[in-house]
Amino acid sequence: MPDLHGIGVSPGRTAGPVHALGAPPVLPAEVPEPGPDxxxxxxxxxxxxxxxxxxxxxxxxxxxxxxxxxxxxxxxxxxxxxxxxxxxxxxxxxxxxxxxxxxxxxxxxxxxxxxxxxxxxxxxxxxxxxxxxxxDVPMPGLPRPGVPYVLVADDLSPADTALLDDTVLAIVTRRGGPTSHTAILARAKGLPAVVGCAGIQEVPDGTTVSVDGTTGAVATVTEAQVPAIVAAGQAERERNASLTGPGRTADGSAVPLLLNVGGAKDLVPDGEGVGLFRTEFLFLGRTAAPSVAEQETAYRELFEAAGDRKVVLRTLDAGADKPLPFLGLADEENPALGIRGLRTSRVDPTVLAEQLTAVSRAAATTDADVWVMAPMVATAAEAAEFAALVHEAGLPTAGVMIEVPAAALKARQILAAVDFVSLGTNDLSQYTMAADRMNGELADLLDPWQPAVLELVATVAAAGRELGKPVGVCGESAGDPLLACVYAGMGMTTLSMSAPSVAAVRAALAGRTLADCQRLAELALAAPDAESARRSVAEA
Missing domain, CATH: 1.10.274.10 (PtsI, HPr-binding domain)
Known part of the structure; x- marks a missing residue:
């Protein structure tokens, strides 16, 4: 087979035989007469x-x-x-x-x-x-070839990804983008993964390939080459794991590495705090919002587990595109551009007010350094209004997420109204490139290495330096070791990611000085496209 190339979404290198995901059940050609039951x-x-x-x-x-x-x-x-x-x-x-x-x-x-x-x-x-x-046929799902293998699929369902065991060496899919469930869950499991890889489903089962989850390269190799590739990948993981302590560059510039979590069970000692505490899980599947007391209990559990570390909590990120019945929102023709995130408080301010009350009460009884930020903020006026609500609730540190180009372009004015900002690069990529996050045909546009996206990130970082306020990245792109170095070179003050990504990012930063990272940022920003940006940084 010719060498293939997709988007590397979960770093690591390995090699082994490919085996395809089991086919879904097929309905018989002849439709039977329906029974009474x-x-x-x-x-x-x-x-x-x-x-x-x-x-x-x-x-x-x-x-x-x-x-x-x-x-x-x-x-x-x-x-x-x-x-x-x-x-x-x-x-x-x-x-x-x-x-x-x-x-x-x-x-x-x-x-x-x-x-x-x-x-x-x-x-x-x-x-x-x-x-x-x-x-009464076998459930669709993972192959069981009896040997470690590279899993190939058109795409993976969340259930398939959750069931992956240690016989799966890597994942390669035809569809999907950097923010797809396959990408997010592969990173959470620490598996090398490549998505948007055209032609991968034509590769016969048993063909031996190498997979590079950083560069996105998938190439045919001989069985004799496999041990050396696997050993090199394992040595890299062990080398990364051997490094401990806070994130910093080779010359000692601090770049704290924080965690993206959904609750206390996701905390690990390796993280220096929490850069994104997603609170949606507490609200899903309910016909009424959780009470203030219930929320307070859930938040306190995480705050206590965090000790005296920083915890950045994102208020409810839901709305017409993530429907929750109790919000009482009308149907919308274009929900991605509708009432979501902070905008839901325009319809019903009670949910946000009760959440801030619960956060404040939980924070008051723990040692955690609690910061609160709002999603889907587009203007400085929205940022200022949210900051006032946070401070009125007795919480000292208020911020917003930068997820839309308007907010990035006006980052200086927004930062003047809040204490910090955090970049959500998943949505920022979607809105900047006008490309649906789940449209596999547009995966190349959703690549966080797109120079237009990187330019907006750099604009926000510059505003933070000018005003002396923290600017972090909590999008999944922060877990890309190469891109993490680019972000550090731009001046990001924190990077937040899934726990399995921390070791590789720590090692990448430790191998470069701040000046090196600044040079990498310049290379990425000067590149004409995402692939060139990634390649120029990888080869530097």
Whole structure:
């Protein structure tokens, strides 16, 4: 096979035989006559899927648990159940009714774009699991070749990714981008991964390949070459793991390495604090917002686990593109550009007010250094209004996320209104490049190495230096060892990432002086495209 190239989304190098993800169940060509119990069978199938995903969510931690819990909620959603019942009422057997109903929902979700388009891929997994249960055939999923292997797929469902074991050496998918679930969960598991790799599904099972999760290269190698490649990758991991202590460059410039977490169970000693505490998990799957007391208990658990370290808490990042019934928001034609994040307080300020009250009460009884930031902020006026609410709640440090180009371009004015900012590079890439985060055909545009995105990041960093205020990165791109050095060269004061990424980023920084990092930043900003930017920095 010719050498292939995709987007490296989880660093590391390895080699082994490729084996493809199992095919989904196929409905028989002839549609049988429906039986009298089709509605009951369909209900049981959907309940089986919801229960099994909930059970799987309970067995994992971090982003995987949140994603699986959301997917289980979709399987149990009454809208889907009603659509399936309508198909059965029209004469379709259970398996066909579920397939038809989900196909219609997928079309609707794909048309909406944004977060809904991301959910369309998850619906396909729900369909396959329900149909497999109804047809009494094996569940679609991971191959079991009996040897360590490189997993190949069109894309991976959250459940497939959560079930990966130590026989999987690396992941390569045809679709997906840097912010896809495959990328996020692969980083969380510390597996080398390449997404957006055209042609990978044409590679026959058993073909031996090397995978570089940093550069995105996938190449055919001989079996004789495998031991040396695996050994080099293992030596690199061991070398990274041997370094301890705070993040800093070779000449001693501090770059604190923080963690992106969803709760206390995601904390590890390796992180110097928490750069992104996602609070959505507490709100998912509910018809009413959690009480102030319930929130206070959950926040206190994390604050206590953090000790006296910094914890940056993001207020509820939800809205029309992440629908929560209790928000009472209207349907929108373009939810990615609608009422989400801080904007939900325009409709109902109570949810934000109660969350800030709960955070303040929890912070008051612990030693954690609690900072609070709002998502989806576009103007300095919004930033100032949020900062006032945070300070009124008795919390001393208020900030906002920079996720839209308008905020990046006006970073100086926004920073004048708050105590700090943090860059969410996933959404910043999406909005800067006008490319849906889950559109695999646009994965190259969603690459955080895009010079236009990097220029906005540099603009925010410069504003922070000018005003003497902290500017961090909490997007998943901070976990890219090479890009982390570029960010350090731009002047980022903190980098926040999934726990498994910390060791590689620490090692990358430790191997370069601040002047080296500044030179790498200049190379990346001068590059004409993302691939050139990544290559020029890797070769420097």
């Amino acid at each position: 089709e509605a009951e069978r369909a209900a049981k199938a959907l309940q089986f899927v919801a229960t099994s995903l909930d059970e799987l969510a309970a067995r994992v931690t971090g982003p995987a648990a949140e994603v699986l819990a959301t997917q289980a909620m979709m399987a149990a959603d009454m809208t889907l159940a009603d659509a399936v019942a309508a198909k059965i009422g029209a004469g379709r057997p259970a398996a066909w009714a579920i397939t038809d109903a989900i196909a219609e929902q997928q079309e609707t979700f794909a048309a909406l774009g944004g977060y809904f388009a991301e959910r369309a891929a998850d619906l396909a997994d729900l369909r396959d699991r329900a149909v497999a249960w109804l047809l």
